[in-house]
Amino acid sequence: MSANKWGDGMLSERQLYILRVLIDDYIKHVEPVGSRTISKREDITYSPATIRNELADLEDLGFLEKTHTSSGRIPSEKGYRFYVDHLLPSLSVSPNEMDRTELLSTEKVQEAEVLFDQSAKILSDLTNYTSVVLGPNALDMKLRHMQIIPLSSQMAVAIFVTNTGHVENRQIVLPNSIEPSDLEKLVNILNERLAGVRLIELNSRIQMELSAVFKKHLKDYQNMSVFLDQLLLWSKKEKLFYGGKTNMLSQPEFRDLDKVRPLLDFLETRDLMEKLVSSTEKGVTVKIGTENEHEAMKNCSVINASYTMHGKHIGTISLIGPTRMEYKRVISLLDSLSREMTNRLNDFSK
């Protein structure tokens, strides 16, 4: 049933059953579960004393913990991990949940950004946890068209449109001595030669292939080269879309201000969040407590689901909640929601 990595030996059927019942109960009521509570269930035929013995064993094995000497048991991180990996009832979305994720699809959403935003909102509404959608990195998209529009003698706006319709723009300083005709030629060359190249690769492609072309066509190549570097200096900025940022405040385990504060601060820190929520794996992944490798997240679990476009992983939708989460419900929800997002995204590009 379980591999040896879960302690010295295998767990008995009864232990597995008790463990599952206990975690289910704890997830539902968020209170330490005692032997009596378990024995009172219809499907349990043993007395509290017997249960107690089993619980003591499960605690020794590290699946359970006590909050104090005479308290009931709560699942440990290891317990949750085991629960998620081995005890989760087979996944299936309940019909009425499915309705809600279809709600997403019936609304007319034109732009991807709106889709991401809505998905995050729906997910957090449905779960009362905090959700985050990590948008696709525009720099991984392919160049469709670029343009430079002068604002004044010194300043201009550079615009890059990707195949997905995303627009990147930035203001740039024009070199003093630049020739208007050179600028025009530059833009033309870039558009002719680099359409279909990923934004992030533009620079290296230019280095490799186009310096000769530039030298030939542009009068002041030296000057232009510096300018090009400025033009194509990307700062990566994936977009994050949040839902239910303050939902953590209503979770009983975070009723304490000193405990929520680090959490909320974490949520506001872009790069930490990007790291937390980035995932290269396809499908749904679950990270529990300290697996998230950040102090502020030690009492949280993060469920991550990737969405794709043309089969390629381009972003994630995630849920952040207390380690005691309704894993079953939440995982299936994320699974269907991410599929839905994938569908919608691929509809766009038709």
Added chain:
Amino acid sequence: MSANKWGDGMLSERQLYILRVLIDDYIKHVEPVGSRTISKREDITYSPATIRNELADLEDLGFLEKTHTSSGRIPSEKGYRFYVDHLLPSLSVSPNEMDRTELLSTEKVQEAEVLFDQSAKILSDLTNYTSVVLGPNALDMKLRHMQIIPLSSQMAVAIFVTNTGHVENRQIVLPNSIEPSDLEKLVNILNERLAGVRLIELNSRIQMELSAVFKKHLKDYQNMSVFLDQLLLWSKKEKLFYGGKTNMLSQPEFRDLDKVRPLLDFLETRDLMEKLVSSTEKGVTVKIGTENEHEAMKNCSVINASYTMHGKHIGTISLIGPTRMEYKRVISLLDSLSREMTNRLNDFSK
């Protein structure tokens, strides 16, 4: 000293002085101030009993409140209002504060967005309150250049560049029957005729002046008209830049979760925030407690300062904190910070 609107008669010098001392003390220590505390100050020569009489009078006049029958006094909303309007020591920025706002100016900031973001961060760092910068409404900016870039046979991206270098873009559905040549002509006409017109006015200008031109040059005018409406359907979206979103959590008056929650939720609600922070007045304004006209803000004050470009009010920088704020410091800070922003912005457009 004070007009009659402040109660039945004027306040005596002593009352004014006591009121000021009390509010200063309360702002500093955030605890009800008693008669003994006040009388212990060097510059106060009266006994606690005398002070008590004055305090009772000030309370009758509505400037002070008690938290319970035998507690010290705290300022009422009216008290704060009076304090801000009449008792604030003349404004002057202390030298070391000035250094910090100059910090802003020494860094090289190219784009307005970065400037706004930095300003908000600096302000919240300096005050430990929450700050918000309301960015300029791009729709009030003037059209510099527009363009339509096709993505597929049906979809395209429309791009509008303003005189300030801001780029507005949106994805649009191309009419089935559209002629490529018509599209090109349309864009040309718009660029020729409407450069310099504020984005928000584009539509009405077209209605008024250009329908004849369109009818003349475009083959399928009917179809095009619907398309134009879609193209120029602006949804106003001023940008908000936040600093110190979670700072409220460290304010003693919001130590209670049930009190912070509405506040944080309020901060996350775009339209409420836009309304709160929008101001048509120039200079610094102070709104105290219920003057902000929202339940969640009833224990907060909002200090608002506008910044300008070419003398025109285009946005605000605001600070949200508890009603007990260091008004003096905060007002002068906002004053100098908004000036600094104005300077920087006008430097951009040189």
Added chain:
DNA sequence: TGTTAGCACTCATTAGAAGCGAGTGCTAAA
């Protein structure tokens, strides 16, 4: 008449004590 000392009173806050109850571990018997 304005000021102040004195005093009774109020009320939030804190600490301690007592009782309750949900839970445990251990032992011995079925």
Added chain:
DNA sequence: TTTAGCACTCGCTTCTAATGAGTGCTAACA
């Protein structure tokens, strides 16, 4: 192997008493 029984632990709630910072009022004083 299971279970009944029992002593014990510990968190939580309730109650009480003590503390102290503050008030309002009165009466005396300058």
